[in-house]
Amino acid sequence: MLITTSRKPSQRTRTFCRGLERVLKARCVNRGKMSLRDIFLKVKEMGMDGLMVISEQDGNPNGMNVYLEGELFASLKLTVDLTLPKSRINKDEIRIRCEIDKLKDFIPRVFRIPLEESGEDLEGNLLWIRTRKQKSAPVMEFFDINGQPTGPRIYLQGWKLTGEENDSS
Secondary structure (H helix, E strand, C coil): CEEEECCCCCHHHHHHHHHHHHHCCCEECCCCCCCHHHHHHHHHHCCCCEEEEEEEECCEEEEEEEEECCEEEEEEEEEEECCCCCCCCCCCCCEEEECCHHHCCCHHHHHCCCECCCCCCCCCCEEEEEECCCCCCEEEEEECCCCCECCCEEEEEEEEECCCCCCCC
């Protein structure tokens, strides 16, 4: 997966992209003046099959468009918390624990991380998706091998899969 931003991203958006690169099997590339077509060529040149474009509003990351095989697959509306410590995750051993049924089918495809098998007792190297206690919007948190949160923390405000009606909660 290749991660990039909209043009002229803020420092906060660039930090979020680097945070995703740290926890996902992905590469982050500064977009600069490249068009979306140029970015797709870069994806192909690097031998990757997916593209994640992070958008922003008022200097804060607020969206993620995910393209698989050159086609828009999903759009996520989000807010992020970048204040967590930045420990390391073993990207080869990370699994998703998803407590939101509506997200179980497509989130593993978006992040290229397998869903944990039922009965697996994973404590670390984990992307845990659950409902926050205060609100019903899902939160996505990454945990290292010791079970410590690593950041970034992503709050899903809504999502839409291409070709389907609005799927957000």
